[in-house]
Amino acid sequence: xxxxxxxxxxxxxxxxxxxxxxxxxxxxxxxxxxxxxxxxxxxxxxxxxxxxxxxxxxxxxxxxxxxxxxxxxxxxxxxxxxxxxxxxxxxxxxxxxxxxxxxxxxxxxxxxxxxxxxxxxxxxxxxxxxxxxxxxxxxxxxxxxxxxxxxxxxxxxxxxxxxxxxxxxxxxxxxxxxxxxxxxxxxxxxxxxxxxxxxxxxxxxxxxxxxxxxxxxxxxxxxxxxxxxxxxxxxxxxxxxxxxxxxxxxxxxxxxxxxxxxxxxxxxxxxxxxxxxxxxxxxxxxxxxxxxxxxxxxxxxxxxxxxxxxxxxxxxxxxxxxxxxxxxxxxxxxxxxxxxxxxxxxxxxxxxxxxxxxxxxxxxxxxxxxxxxxxxxx
Numbered sequence: 001x002x003x004x005x006x007x008x009x010x011x012x013x014x015x016x017x018x019x020x021x022x023x024x025x026x027x028x029x030x031x032x033x034x035x036x037x038x039x040x041x042x043x044x045x046x047x048x049x050x051x052x053x054x055x056x057x058x059x060x061x062x063x064x065x066x067x068x069x070x071x072x073x074x075x076x077x078x079x080x081x082x083x084x085x086x087x088x089x090x091x092x093x094x095x096x097x098x099x100x101x102x103x104x105x106x107x108x109x110x111x112x113x114x115x116x117x118x119x120x121x122x123x124x125x126x127x128x129x130x131x132x133x134x135x136x137x138x139x140x141x142x143x144x145x146x147x148x149x150x151x152x153x154x155x156x157x158x159x160x161x162x163x164x165x166x167x168x169x170x171x172x173x174x175x176x177x178x179x180x181x182x183x184x185x186x187x188x189x190x191x192x193x194x195x196x197x198x199x200x201x202x203x204x205x206x207x208x209x210x211x212x213x214x215x216x217x218x219x220x221x222x223x224x225x226x227x228x229x230x231x232x233x234x235x236x237x238x239x240x241x242x243x244x245x246x247x248x249x250x251x252x253x254x255x256x257x258x259x260x261x262x263x264x265x266x267x268x269x270x271x272x273x274x275x276x277x278x279x280x281x282x283x284x285x286x287x288x289x290x291x292x293x294x295x296x297x298x299x300x301x302x303x304x305x306x307x308x309x310x311x312x313x314x315x316x317x318x319x320x321x322x323x324x325x326x327x328x329x330x331x332x333x334x335x336x337x338x339x340x341x342x343x344x345x346x347x348x349x350x351x352x353x354x355x356x357x358x359x360x361x362x363x364x365x366x367x368x369x370x371x372x373x374x375x376x377x378x
Contacts, residue, residue, distance in 0.1 A: 008146045008168050010247070014236065016175040017136060020052040020089070023171040027132050029087030033080050035100040036091040037064040045138055045178055049091050059083050061103075064092065067272035068099035069153040070113045073106055080107040080131075087132045090169070093190065094142025094151075094276075097135045101150035101167050104131040113152065117160035118356040126164035135169035138178045140229075140242035141190025141277050143197060143250025145172035151265065151276075159269030161356045174247055176239040184230050188329035191226040191242055193277030195322075196260055196284055197249030198222060203291055203302055204256040205362045211252040218248030220309050223325075230329055256360025259287045259352070259373065266351025267340065274338055281326045282334060285319035286376035287361075292316075294363040335378050345374050 011019050024032060032053075036046050041062045050056050061076045080088070080103055090100035105116050108129045116122035135145035144150070149163040179187075198219035202212055222245030229238040264279035292303060292315065303315035312321055323333065332338055349370040352358055358365065365373070 008172050009170070010146060010172045010174060012174040012244070012247070014175065014177045014240070016173050017049045017178065018052045019173060020049060020134070020136070021054050023134055023173065024053070024087070027087065027134070027170050029132060029134070031083075031085050032058055032087045032089045032134070033083060033085040034058050034060040034089045034091060035064065035076060035103060036060065036062050036096050038062050040092045040096070040138055043181060045181070046091055048178070049136055058089070059085070064096045064099045065272070066095055066275070067153055067159070067268055068095050068102065069272065070155045072099055073102040073113055073152065076103045077106045087134070090133055090135045091138065093137065093139035094144040097137065097142070097144035097169070098150035098152060100133050100135070101144075101162065102152050104133050104167070105162065107131055114154050114160070116162050117154070118163050119160055119354060122162065123164050126162070126166050128166055130164070130166040133169040134171045134173065136173045136175070136178070137243070137246070139182060139186065139190040140179055140239070140246040141193040143194065143246045143248070145169055145174065145250070146247055147250040148254055153269055153272060157269050158351065159265045161265070163356070172247070174243055176236065176243045179239050179243060180234060182233065184233065185330070187233065187242075188226065188230045188331055189275050189277040189281070190246070191222060191229065191277070192281035192326065192329070192331065194242065194246040194249045195219060195222045195226065196277070196280035197253050197257070198245065199284065199288070199306065200257040200260050201249065201253040201255045202306065203299070203362050204258060204360050205296070205299070206255045206360060208255040211255040214248045215252035216305065216309050218245040218252065219306070221245040221248070223310050227325070227328060257357040258361030259290065259358065259365050259370070260284055262352040262355035262358040262361070263348060263370070263373065265355050265357065266348045267344070269351060270344060270347055271340070278331055281322070281331055282377050283373065284322050286373040288319045288322075289376070290365065290369060290373055291361070291363050296362070299362050335374070342378070345371060348374060
């Protein structure tokens with residue numbers, strides 16, 4: 001049975017950050033804690049947002065790592081509990097928003113972080129007691145501001161997903177103005193992350209027509225605007241469309257993702273310094289080629305629709321077009337450029353097979369299949 005659920009209230013426009021106090025009042029949040037990272041704070045974006053709060057000097061946790069982990073969750077949870085806060089304002093990219101979600105759970109539930117992971121059967125342990133989160137993205141990539149999940153690295157090195165309707169932020173404030181200062185490389189990498197969400201969720205075999213429509217429109221917006229946003233950062237139209245593509249990818253991926261993400265989650269857990277969006281861009285061509293052998297007329301039709309949306313002549317052009325886009329955006333073209341060697345393949349494959357996104361790929365991947373995908377991505 002398909003479960004189709006869209007519940008997030010989204011404020012989307014240039015200047016939407018000015019509605020922060022309004023959203024706090026609507027949700028009854030009177031004493032919020034801010035979760036962000038040092039870079040976003042140093043760039044002045046946190047101050048830019050918090051000037052719209054009645055109390056412009058709330059408590060701030062700004063030590064979110066690039067790939068949020070259990071140690072950071074524990075630190076932030078301690079601050080949350082000691083301060084007696086009643087909600088969280090997440091300002092930043094997917095890392096800060098996902099960390100905020102981890103705090104929202106662990107600050108209101110008993111038990112270690114791993115007990116709430118999907119692979120540990122933890123989704124049912126996440127209840128309505130979860131602290132309310134207002135998510136304000138400063139990148140156009142993960143779309144975590146509208147997602148029901150969070151990706152966090154456990155102490156044992158596993159990069160796991162936490163999934164629950166209770167994790168969906170109660171409010172998403174999407175203000176493209178906040179992305180205008182995003183550096184070119186980060187614009188490109190996060191943008192490819194958004195595109196990977198739109199592509200993978202559309203390819204997933206699960207039945208969710210609304211998600212398919214949202215994903216295709218997000219893909220169109222992202223594909224037509226990622227290069228412009230990267231090359232001309234002040235292009236407001238391109239920035240708006242990239243933020244929409246990011247949001248739409250996450251709205252759609254409640255349908256499920258696939259091997260791109262099972263691989264990137266696994267490798268990102270092994271080496272947290274690697275950027276998730278960059279890994280997705282590297283893995284996409286090989287996974288799409290693997291999926292193209294899926295014995296399903298419906299999947300063939302999906303690839304045709306993807307090609308049409310990307311304004312390509314044939315489904316066989318999809319993978320090469322993605323590689324060419326990565327090249328034009330000056331992103332790494334393979335794992336070797338990231339110093340990822342074949343020695344790591346067994347560990348990557350083990351993690352990919354255990355990842356929650358492995359099961360929703362349209363074609364079931366074996367250990368040998370993952371080996372082939374990694375070789376093609378090297």
